[in-house]
Amino acid sequence: MSNLRVCIVSPLFHPNLGGSARQAYTMADRLNKKGLSLMVITRRLDVGIPKLDNVEVHSVRSLMPCKHSLSDFTFLNFLISISFSLGAVMRLLVWRKRFEIVQFYGASLPLLLCLPLLKILRKKIVAKISGARKGMEVGSLRGFVFAPVLAVVFSFTDRFIVMSDELREGVLSEKFSESKVVKIPNGVDTGIFAPAQEERYYELRRKLGFEGGKVFLYSGRLAEGKGIEFLIKAMTEVDAVDNILLVLLGNGVVEDNLRMMAYELTLGNFLRFEGTVSNVADYLNAADIFVFPSLSEGMPNALLEAMACGLPVIASKIGGVVDVVEDGKSGILFEPGDVSGLASAMVRLLNDNELRLKLGAEARKRIVDSFSIDKIADEYINLYKEVLD
Structure with a gap:
């Protein structure tokens, strides 16, 4: 059994709402089975989240629970992400003694707003870069008006997880430390997804x-x-x-x-x-x-x-x-x-x-x-x- 205590922050956390949501859910399930102590902070949507044994899932109210994907950089998605991020900040503060590492799915607005608190609390921060949030996510900041400021704030993240060589090159091109960038691909449950007779x-x-x-x-x-x-x-x-x-x-x-x-x-x-x-x-x-x-x-x-x-x-x-x-x-x-x-x-x-x-x-x-x-x-x-x- 592991004594690692991890809080996952993921706007989407569900096995049937797209790739990133399924990846976060599947990984939490497997980490839990390997003995990690997990809690999850996610958006409250118009669909229920299937229960995972021994994993606390806390749903944060946000704007428009019927809107699942926030990958497009629009003003509406920005407001939805802000509302979720502020709720996540409050929960991280309240439950600060229950975790030592925070794992973000996506290196964008929720990470940006939660970072100052987590650094004050001396928590370790890991962020997985999705590659889908053009314009505000690490790896796609170039050309964005506030890119220099965002890059400085994001640099306080302890590790960035990238899934591919292309994403790794994008992050390194924004002058993030090479030692902080780790390539770990997505994984799939080969028991559920297996050839049929x-x-x-x-x-x-x-x-x-x-x-x-x-x-x-x-x-x-x-x-x-x-x-x-x-x-x-x-x-x-x-x-x-x-x-x-x-x-x-x-x-x-x-x-x-x-x-x-x-x-x-x-x-x-x-x-x-x-x-x-x-x-x-x-x-x-x-x-x-x-x-x-x-x-x-x-x-x-x-x-x-x-x-x-x-x-x-x-x-x-x-x-x-x-x-x-x-x-x-x-x-x-x-x-x-x-x-x-x-x-x-x-x-x-x-x-x-x-x-x-x-x-x-x-x-x-x-x-x-x-x-x-x-x-x-x-x-x-x-x-x-x-x-x-």
């Missing part, structure tokens, strides 16, 4: 209505920068389009535009919008190929989960993706925004069953060997011990 595969396809041709799957937010419009356009360049289905999991601000695009390209019968689902693993195990066309990412949980399920993946050659997918070995990479390149990869996998099986097996091995949640949790524990020394 053949019988289960067909059972899930019947249940989800996937009977027939091959199923391409995307999981993630339907938002600007996710590249889904390129995926839809690529469908028109696949000769066997009459015998395939594209399934999109998730929702977001561009959903209506994507639906209109599919209608205009007469792809309505070959594309399904499933919205946010709680059984992502079932969809992955009923699909044949996973596609991730995003233009920019830190390290996408959706990609890790698909690979853990043994799916062959086609992904854009960006950020954290290239740290995970070995092109031609554990997946196929294409240049971001390259519709023809994406379509070519889709056709290649459609026509080569042996390659699909090979890439899927290598993808599973890659995740088990290097990105299992158990392994990544051990890296977090070692980091916590290091900052206390």
Whole structure:
């Protein structure tokens, strides 16, 4: 049993509200099972948080509990983040004797407002950089009017966790000490996200209505920068389009535009919008190929989960993706925004069953060997011990 006492501050903390929320929840669950004493401060939303045994979760009231994602830098999101951050400051002050380390998910406004108090209290501060909050998060401050001031304040953080080499370079370019920047990738529960037996595969396809041709799957937010419009356009360049289905999991601000695009390209019968689902693993195990066309990412949980399920993946050659997918070995990479390149990869996998099986097996091995949640949790524990020394 460990005697480490950690407080997690994460605006989103839920297994079914996107990658960062699921990562925070899954990591807390695993750290708890490894004996850490944990408490969590998060936003109170319009959905309940599944209980974790022996983990205290404290929900802070904030503006607009129905708005989950705060990744876009807008004035409304700024106000929501301010309201959550002030609540977090009060709780950190009240419960100051119950933790020695504070782990922030995101190196942005909550960290900025909580830092002065935590330094006065002599607490150790670890911040994981998401790579999604352009303009105010560490690693993307360049060009922001208050960047010099923010950089000075953020420099009092004891360690920054980055998920990819690209994020690491972004942080170092802002003159943060190299000794404070630690690369630890995201992790995935390889027990929950695991390949299905053949019988289960067909059972899930019947249940989800996937009977027939091959199923391409995307999981993630339907938002600007996710590249889904390129995926839809690529469908028109696949000769066997009459015998395939594209399934999109998730929702977001561009959903209506994507639906209109599919209608205009007469792809309505070959594309399904499933919205946010709680059984992502079932969809992955009923699909044949996973596609991730995003233009920019830190390290996408959706990609890790698909690979853990043994799916062959086609992904854009960006950020954290290239740290995970070995092109031609554990997946196929294409240049971001390259519709023809994406379509070519889709056709290649459609026509080569042996390659699909090979890439899927290598993808599973890659995740088990290097990105299992158990392994990544051990890296977090070692980091916590290091900052206390």
